[in-house]
Amino acid sequence: MDIGALLPRHARYRPDHPALVVGGRRLSYRDLNAEVNRLANALIAAGVGKGDKIATVLPNCLELMLAYWAAAKTGIVIVPMSTLMQDHGLETLLRDSDSVAVIAHASFAEALGHIRGELSAIPSDRFVLVGCPGAAPPGFRSYAEFTAAASEVSPPDPGLTGADVYNIMYTSGTTGAPKGIVHTHFIRAMYCTLFASAWRMTPESVCLHAGAIVFNGAMLDLMPWMFLGCTYILHESFNAERFIHDIERERVTHVVMVPAQIIAVLDSPAFAPAALGSLEMIHNVGAPLPLKYKHRLNEALPGRFYELYGLTEGFMTVLDKHDAIRKVGSVGAPPAFMEMRILRADGTQCGASEVGEICGRGPMLMSGYYKRPDLTERAIVDGWLHTGDAGYVDEDGYLFLVDRIKDMIITGGVNVYPRDIEDVVIQHPAVSEVAVFGVPDDKWGETPVAAVVARAGETIEPEALKLWTNGHVDAKFQRLADVVVMNAFPRNVAGKILKREMREAYGRERSD
Structure with missing residues (x-):
């Protein structure tokens, strides 16, 4: 159950089959295997080996895909991070994951420069930048420089089993601080x-x-x-x-x-x-x-x-x-x-x-x-x-x-699930997106509020939408207390809607 064995197999038995199309390049399995080997050998030459963690801060690109499969071949543990992370978030995850190297897009040079003093586990020669238009900024190595001397032959067999860790995926934090989820090769x-x-x-x-x-x-x-x-x-x-x-x-x-x-x-x-x-x-x-x-x-x-x-x-x-x-x-x-x-x-x-x-x-x-x-x-x-x-x-x-379960609204002792109301609101022809959340209410304990984004070219009048929705829901306890029109919803790095931020913002606005 060593997923690092998959790419070499295809490179041997169907080398000319199209493997990957990205960034204007078309790579066969032979080509992809050679590129992955080069990165794997470069990491090993830099002192990164089985069980070590490398972080990536990359958009969709060839180098990110190479990092996934170089990790699979070497037993290195890959820790992919979103390019929507801010300085503090990056520092938190890099420290928490015990990363000993980072491959990032060149646009993150400034952010990494701000926090690298706090990242003592990452030596200076293991800050690698992808997409440098020329030479890398001081204190960084370009991806081209990092891999230039590396061989395209297969790296040494690390002796992987299904129990070896392949990646740490951090949760996106919709309900709290991000947590690193560990996945093995199995x-x-x-x-x-x-x-x-x-x-x-x-x-x-x-x-x-x-x-x-x-x-x-x-x-x-x-x-x-x-x-x-x-x-x-x-x-x-x-x-x-x-x-x-x-x-x-x-x-x-x-x-x-x-x-x-x-x-x-x-x-x-x-x-x-x-x-x-x-x-x-x-x-x-x-x-x-x-x-x-x-x-x-x-x-x-x-x-x-x-x-x-x-x-x-x-x-x-x-x-x-x-x-x-x-x-x-x-x-x-x-x-x-x-x-x-x-x-x-x-x-x-x-x-x-x-x-x-x-x-x-x-x-x-x-x-x-x-x-x-x-x-x-x-x-x-x-x-x-x-x-x-x-x-x-x-x-x-x-x-x-x-x-x-955490989003459930209890109004007058009755459990109300926001999605039941959202399924009604989204039917309105002017609504593009909807998120329903509960807010405190002196009489009922909680009451539902809908935040909406209008479809392009449409205008939503909050009171009219509230009346329309309350006339279409299945039960009285599902009736909305208010409608808020937004230009866009707050989202985490995975693109998921952050209802807790909406709820907090709604409470602040009503208390001012």
Whole structure:
């Protein structure tokens, strides 16, 4: 279960097959293997070896992909970080992860310069910059300089097993300080095999990915790609028109997207079902896709929609394309070798249609939170991951996601789940995005408030939208107390909406 053995295998047995398309370059498996070897050997020459941590602060680019697979070959532990991090956040994660080297984009030279005095574990010759237009700034090495003398032959065999750590993925901090999630080679091998099967991928598949590959959602197609030796097209950033164009030109078969990207594609003037006809999978991840967009997608491109609910900590459910209409609104069922329970607060198991906490276990379960056994013990109880999410299963065992338990609103003693109200508000033709949260109320304890973003060219009058929503919700206790119109929602580095910041801002505005 050494995922570092995958690339050399493809380089030997299908060396000329297209492997990676990124930044204007097309690399075969022979080419990709040589580039990965060069970086792996450069890291070893710099004194970085098995078990050491290297951090990356890179956008989607060739060098980030090389770092992933150089780590896999050498037993080095990779710690990918978002390019949206600020100085303090970078320092915190670099120190917490015990990183001994960092490969960053040249635009981070100033930020790293501010904090490098606090990073005593990283020697001065291990600050490497990608994208330097010329010589690297003083105190840094350019990527070209760092790898210039390195060989393209395979690095020494580090003797890896499935138990060796491959990466530390930091949570995005929607509910608190980021935590480092540890994945072994075995866990990533499970991503390779289980998701390749779930997505019906083959060695002839073509994946297109336009989301940031520093987040765990990218591993849903990145690992199966390398397992099968198919083709991966990586966009530096997302643009709906370019995305549609490349699907048609490259005959793309598999895409993994977040809801905002799917909505942008559907609303693009370039959208045409015929242009996307090669697709065999349109996969939604990160948050549930609102029902109205699921209906549009299934009508325009039937038999292609998949959805995944899951946590980086290691439990997932998959809504298969054949269930996308039959079980619309569900986020699917656990894949093979995974188990799921819906538990009450007292730890007993819920019946069908009864809402409780989603818990799961299986072969993708994290080793733990890095250096935080206390948090690991709270999250994994008797081998079961407690997700903190509320949901229920129907009589067939399909999961329906209700909400984050922490986001639940208790009004007049009744549990109100924001998503139920959000599903109503998003139906309004002027609304592009909605987030519902609870605020304190003297009479009811809490009451729901909706924050909304208007669609392009639309204007929203808060009181009118409140009245419209309250006339469409299922129950009186779901009625909104207020509507706030925003230009954009606050988000974390993974792009997830930060309701806690909205709630705090709303409270400050009302108290002033």
